[in-house]
Amino acid sequence: MNQEIINALSLQPNGDALRIAYNGALRQFRNAPMNTPILPSTLRSEAVLGIQQDIRWNVTQNNPNTSGGATTVRSSEVRLQQQDAFVVTEIGVMFGNELSAGVRPGSVLLQTWENPAAVAVLPLTVGGFGANASSLIEAYNGTLSMVVDTTVYLNGLDMLHFKRVDTAQAGTTLFTASTQAQSYFDGQGAFFPIAPFAVLTGQSNPTITLHMPDSTDFTLVASNRVIAVLLLRGLLVANGAAYL
Numbered sequence: 001m002n003q004e005i006i007n008a009l010s011l012q013p014n015g016d017a018l019r020i021a022y023n024g025a026l027r028q029f030r031n032a033p034m035n036t037p038i039l040p041s042t043l044r045s046e047a048v049l050g051i052q053q054d055i056r057w058n059v060t061q062n063n064p065n066t067s068g069g070a071t072t073v074r075s076s077e078v079r080l081q082q083q084d085a086f087v088v089t090e091i092g093v094m095f096g097n098e099l100s101a102g103v104r105p106g107s108v109l110l111q112t113w114e115n116p117a118a119v120a121v122l123p124l125t126v127g128g129f130g131a132n133a134s135s136l137i138e139a140y141n142g143t144l145s146m147v148v149d150t151t152v153y154l155n156g157l158d159m160l161h162f163k164r165v166d167t168a169q170a171g172t173t174l175f176t177a178s179t180q181a182q183s184y185f186d187g188q189g190a191f192f193p194i195a196p197f198a199v200l201t202g203q204s205n206p207t208i209t210l211h212m213p214d215s216t217d218f219t220l221v222a223s224n225r226v227i228a229v230l231l232l233r234g235l236l237v238a239n240g241a242a243y244l
Contacts, residue, residue, distance in 0.1 A: 017089045017090070018040060018234075021197050024087070024197070025087050028199070029240050029243050032240060032243040036238060036240065038236070038240075039235065040236075041234065042232065043079065043080055043230075043232040044230070045058060045065060045208075045230045046065065046227050047065040049218035051215065051216070051218070051219060052215065054209055054211050055209065055212075055228050056209050057208045057230040058206075059206055059232060060080050062079070075105050080200060080202045082203060082241065083239050083241050083242070084236060084240055085199065085236075085243075085244060086199070087197050087199055087200075087237070088153075088200065088232045090232070090233040090234065091192050091194055091231070091232055092192070093144065093190075094110035094111060094162070094228075094231070095111055095114075095136060095228055095229065096229060097130075097224055097226060099223060100223055100224060100225050112164040112190045114129060117129075117130075129224075129226060131220035132219075132220050134220075135217055135218045136218075139210065139216070139228070141212070142211050142213065143157060143158055144209070144211075146198065146209075148205070148206045148207075151198075164189050164190045191233065202241050210228070
C-alpha cells in the first residue's frame with residue numbers, strides 16, 4: 001500500500017524522517033490534484049483507564065476509546081477524518097492525571113514516567129499519579145502493537161521506549177511543584193520512529209494496543225483518573241483517502 005514511501009526510506013535510511021516521508025508521499029499520492037496539501041501534523045487519541053489488561057486506541061473520526069469506558073471522543077483528541085490520509089513517522093505514548101470530574105481535558109500535563117508524587121502536592125491538573133503509580137509500572141512493563149488493516153507495523157515493542165525520567169526529577173526536589181515543569185518531556189525523546197512508515201486513511205481500521213502482563217487497576221485514587229495518550233506524528237494528506 002505504501003511502497004513508494006518504503007522506497008523513499010530505503011534510498012535515504014539515515015535521512016530526516018519527515019522529509020523522506022514527504023518525498024515518498026509526493027509519489028504515493030501522485031494521482032491527487034496538484035493543490036492537495038501534504039502538511040506536518042499529529043493525531044492524538046486518549047483512553048480513560050479503569051481496570052484492564054489491554055489499552056486500545058482508535059485514531060479515526062467518531063470512534064471513542066471504549067476500553068476504558070469512554071462513550072465520546074474527548075475535546076483534546078485529534079482524529080483522522082474519513083476523507084484524509086496520514087503518513088505516520090513517529091509514535092509516542094504518555095500518561096496524564098486528572099480529576100474525575102470538572103477538568104478540561106486540554107489542561108492535563110502529559111508525563112513520561114510513573115510520577116508517584118501525591119496528587120495533593122502539585123496543581124490539580126499537573127499532579128503525579130499517587131497510588132496509581134504502581135499501575136503505571138505495569139504499563140511500562142507492557143508491549144505495544146500496531147496493525148493497520150492486515151499490515152503489522154509494530155509487534156511486541158517494549159513500552160520502555162517511551163519512558164523518560166530526566167535529571168530534574170532526581171533527589172529531594174522530586175515531588176515539589178516548582179520543579180514539576182522542568183520534568184516535562186522535551187517533545188522528542190519519548191517518541192519512537194516507525195519504519196517503514198505507516199499509511200492510514202480515515203476509512204482504514206488501525207488497531208493500536210498496549211498489552212500489560214496482568215489485569216491492572218488504574219482507579220486506586222478515587223478522585224482522579226489516569227489518561228493514556230497516544231500521539232502519532234507525521235504528514236496529513238488532505239482528501240488523500242481517495243487516492244490510495
